[in-house]
Amino acid sequence: MSFDISVTVRGRTVIMELAGDLDAATAPTFHQRVEDVDRNEVDQLVLDMTNLAYMSSGGLRGLVFAKQKMGENVEIVLVGVNSTVGETIRLTGFQHSVSFADRVAE
Amino acid sequence: MRVITLPGVVDSLDQLTRFVTEVASDARMASEARNRLRLAAEEIFTNIVLHGYADAPREPDPRRCADDQVVTVESEVRDGRVRLRFKDHAAAFDPTTIPDPADLAQPLSERGIGGLGVYLVRLTMDEFSYQRLDGENVLTIALAATAPSRFTQQM
Numbered sequence: 001m002s003f004d005i006s007v008t009v010r011g012r013t014v015i016m017e018l019a020g021d022l023d024a025a026t027a028p029t030f031h032q033r034v035e036d037v038d039r040n041e042v043d044q045l046v047l048d049m050t051n052l053a054y055m056s057s058g059g060l061r062g063l064v065f066a067k068q069k070m071g072e073n074v075e076i077v078l079v080g081v082n083s084t085v086g087e088t089i090r091l092t093g094f095q096h097s098v099s100f101a102d103r104v105a106e
Numbered sequence: 107m108r109v110i111t112l113p114g115v116v117d118s119l120d121q122l123t124r125f126v127t128e129v130a131s132d133a134r135m136a137s138e139a140r141n142r143l144r145l146a147a148e149e150i151f152t153n154i155v156l157h158g159y160a161d162a163p164r165e166p167d168p169r170r171c172a173d174d175q176v177v178t179v180e181s182e183v184r185d186g187r188v189r190l191r192f193k194d195h196a197a198a199f200d201p202t203t204i205p206d207p208a209d210l211a212q213p214l215s216e217r218g219i220g221g222l223g224v225y226l227v228r229l230t231m232d233e234f235s236y237q238r239l240d241g242e243n244v245l246t247i248a249l250a251a252t253a254p255s256r257f258t259q260q261m
Contacts (some may be wrong), residue, residue: 021123024152025116054141056148057223067214076214084141091229092222093210 005033011016015104019051023061023081030062039070050080055088063094067094079104107182108132112151114159114175114194122151122179126190129181133188133251142230143188149223150192150201151177156221156241158196187232189248196243200236202228 001027010098014037022030037045049055067076076098081089088105089095110125112118126147128138159175178193204224206218228234233248 023116023119023148024156025119034173054144056145056152057226060222061219064214064217064219072215084145087141088145088226091226092207093212094213094214097214 001064003029004031006034007018007033012041013046014042014044015046015048017051021054022052022062023054023056024058027058027062030059030066034062034066034069037070038045039074042070042074044075044077045070046077046101046104048079049085052085053082055085057088057092058087060088060092060094063098067097075099078103107180109178111176111178113171114155115171116132116152116155117220118155118177119148119151122147125181129183129188130251132181133183133186135188135249135251139188139249139251143191143249144233146227146231146249147179147190147192149227150245150247151179153201153223154194154196154243154245158194158199178245183251184232186251187248189233189246192245193242195241198238199243200238201245202234202236204233206260238258 003022006017008015016033018030020026063076070076077100078089078098079097079101080103081100108125108129110121111241112121123144127140127145130143150232159210165245166226174195176195180191182189184193200226204221204260206225207221229246231249235246239243
């Protein structure tokens with residue numbers, strides 16, 4: 001099991017590609033990358049989950065952390081969520097606070 | 107029955123996942139049920155490590171811990187049902203009493219971060235029970251090997 005994250009900044013959008021498993025062991029890496037973002041320079045945080053196989057509540061806490069760090073005005077968009085990750089998000093009601101997209105906007 | 111004893115550290119999650127995958131294969135679990143079992147097992151294990159063993163002195167190596175900071179997991183497959191039993195030596199604590207998050211529609215900006223893992227376990231497992239036996243916390247979860255779709259149908 002592994003977790004990789006790569007970050008691209010496009011104007012006022014930050015795109016993070018997540019790959020592998022986001023759990024209690026790997027969540028600190030995600031937190032750190034969110035921590036590195038300057039909220040004043042961002043309108044949208046896109047989390048590309050196309051290659052994210054699995055997410056536990058450690059990942060959910062990461063989403064809460066991201067939202068609270070970025071503030072109300074930064075939209076969080078989840079891209080390419082698979083059925084396993086999607087179930088975890090929906091069972092905990094997180095779909096109310098994020099947007100979903102099939103692919104990263106050009 | 108399979109048994110594994112893991113160091114009580116988050117770095118053991120990989121080994122736990124492999125163990126659960128083997129158990130699920132033994133039981134010919136449907137993939138949906140397999141994913142739920144993995145999630146529930148990881149949530150329980152993580153709770154034990156981060157809360158139960160939180161005050162325990164740490165080894166410098168994150169993959170190691172003291173001999174008494176271990177978690178033993180036993181599996182049993184019977185009547186089409188997979189049961190996992192987690193045993194730890196931390197102070198007595200019954201996670202089945204942790205209340206559900208108050209309001210699931212609450213915006214993330216106002217949410218606390220506790221209780222989500224236990225909530226997921228309670229929601230997805232057919233059984234979630236606790237006993238204190240011989241100085242150990244014993245947590246049991248169980249799930250039918252066939253795909254339970256009581257939640258997916260709602261979504």
